[in-house]
Amino acid sequence: MPQEKVSDKKEKRVEGRGKFRRNKRVREEPFEDEGMAVPEDAPAIDAELCAAQIFDPKVLAQGKAAKKNELVKQSEKLHKVLADLGLGSRRDMEQLIVEGRISVNSEPAFLGQRVMPGDIVRLNGRIVKRMAQGKQPKAPRVLVYHKPAGQIVSMRDPQGRPSVFDNLPKISGARWIAVGRLDFNTEGLLLFTTSGELANRLMHPRYEIEREYAVRAAGVMTDEAKELLTTGVELDDGPAHFSMLEEKGGDNLNRWYLVRISEGRNREVRRMFAAVGLTVSRLIRVRYGAVRLPADLARGTTRELKPDWVQAWMAQLNAATSSTGGKKPAVKKVGGKKNTGRSFNRKPERIPDPMLSTVNYIASGSLGAAQGAYGRALARTDDVMPPPFKKGGKFGKSKGSGKGKGFGKRR
Template sequence: MKEKIQKILSNSGLGSRRNIEKKICNKLIRVNGKIVLLGERFVKKDIQYILLKNKKIILKKDIIKIIIYNKPIGEICTNKDPYKRITVFNKLPKLYYSKWINVGRLDINTSGLLLFTNYGELAYRLMHPSYKIKREYLVRIFGKVSKKKIFILKKGIKIGNSISKFYEIINLNYKKKNQWFKVSLLQGKNKEVRLLWSSVGIKVNRLIRIRYGKIILPKKLKSGCFLELNSNDIKKIFNSVNL
């Protein structure tokens, strides 16, 4: 069956679909020696080799893998950093015929759960808003939180070109200046949790992601360490996005 070239390459672990689409638009990808167009369809078995920025790649496959990484504060979610800062990819296990794709991002000052996979279609679906994957965070905030502010945060606030809101807000320790909340949302826009609190005059001074969809950050997983998911957990994640 013929599939779009960006989907084939993403599922083979050569990067996220969005990044591959950019490379195709910039004419950086050739299939069997010929420049490909965005949306062009191929049968995977007919692809002899890929030229990506003049580097020859033979499409092979690792077994589908998913890992949990407990990101520390100070690491950035990129493969290469021009400033040579530590990235979340530095401590991941090596793949031989594909690449790790991060499922969403956390900013440099946010810690906690990151998911990685070598299967592009899974990463794409886990990040796409239409699948309504729940993200859950622990948030330490400074400022007075009134019922009115909670109402506003749940109703929704315009951030950028769309409405953002918390799906749930739970206060974990009342009557303290530095309060901890557990919040969840169904999107993953850049700095969305911080921007939501900031919109009602509340400062976030600690942010930890503890859940992404079906996966909860294990309490025993130390900061800066990873854990590979077993076949049962992988099946649950696949089912959650209709794969």
């Protein structure tokens, strides 16, 4: 075969492959209503709806107290720790403490003192190297992002829209995980963390982490509508309600409201307002749990929480979970087989204990009566028994023997 024909076939194959790749279809995602578009020159949120402090000081105090309680549980008596290190008996260590030769964190030690894993113990001015103990886990990083309208909370978008991940700082050895989502045209506070466990703890519905939103809606909020929003309004995916709803002023057509909710279903706030006849023209999240949107954080910028804030928050969350006993609310099942009229709460029938039943049967005399009836029945049927079973028959006692040995031999 000529060399030119072979090269032509190769070129056609390459062109075909390239053409196939160029014509590869991209699956399009269904269009989803993201609410009214917010103009780029929209004024910033009112400072009254934001917070001066980014982290809730009440949660910080509760978290530090919970963290201290956790460390206290890990503490040990000082003289026991020194004795376990082989420095002497416990009584010897107590004597050294009385003599003032031992210090803890540069302070003189005292009898009965408890030390924690991070305390620095010195004997005669020299640091005592304690046994290797489990290090405290490093606090995950938590990032606060002021999301502007017109950005999607996704790494990739088939439509090529801007992503919030484009404005996040680069990290090595980890990745940013979005804590919840905000619609394309929703603004405000968006959290990111490097811990999947913390993200799940903050997002899962059973923990009921509170969120607050500043809502600008067009229409008149009647008393009946306010009552429905706070007691419960029916949506396509179930009832929903605000735990707080406050009016924050505005003009005649557009009014601002501050609402609080403990779940994050898809477009839930917008759908709740629409259910009472109000149209949301602007939606801004101003709080997520213990973190508030700071007034001085510009749109499209980030700020990282301090590690001690994150540790305090995690300790407070763990303490709140342990106080409830770790109980999970019952999940209502949807679908499945319908109730056919049977009572599922009916107690199972009691099965009597065979041993107890036998003992009671004997104690009542029923067993003796049954044996007597059985013997009388045998006596009545003795005359009509088949010949092999009669006394002295083929299978009876052996002839010439004093005692019967049961059945004879078969012939």
